Amino acid sequence: MTEFQQKVYEVVRGIKKGSVMTYKEVAIAAGHPNAFRAVGSLMKQNYDREIPCHRVIRSDDKVGEYNRGGSERKAEMLREEGFRR
DNA sequence: TAGTTGACCGGAA
DNA sequence: ATTCCGGCCAACT
Numbered sequence: 380m381t382e383f384q385q386k387v388y389e390v391v392r393g394i395k396k397g398s399v400m401t402y403k404e405v406a407i408a409a410g411h412p413n414a415f416r417a418v419g420s421l422m423k424q425n426y427d428r429e430i431p432c433h434r435v436i437r438s439d440d441k442v443g444e445y446n447r448g449g450s451e452r453k454a455e456m457l458r459e460e461g462f463r464r
Numbered sequence: 465t466a467g468t469t470g471a472c473c474g475g476a477a
Numbered sequence: 478a479t480t481c482c483g484g485c486c487a488a489c490t
Contacts, residue, residue, distance in 0.1 A: 417486040444471035
């Protein structure tokens with residue numbers, strides 16, 4: 380468990396309902412401004428419900444992918460929480 | 465140990 | 478505006 384990893388989890392875990400962060404923002408918050416790719420890698424490896432990985436989206440305002448085999452479900456969850464588009 | 469891949473980003477065509 | 482290309486980090490083979 381690297382500090383980068385635990386930091387990322389901590390940040391994602393702290394995302395409030397109705398709020399969303401981009402992978403880059405999370406990477407920056409974790410202290411690795413250019414490790415936004417690694418963030419996604421960790422998310423896909425992590426299946427813990429304590430970590431709302433569905434609150435993390437791309438900088439292009441695109442929802443991105445999601446585990447459990449359903450990027451659409453992720454978009455649906457976000458929409459239901461109040462995130463538009 | 466080295467090479468390839470991916471839930472990405474930003475700039476260029 | 479959309480599509481292509483290179484670059485970066487961690488994990489996997």
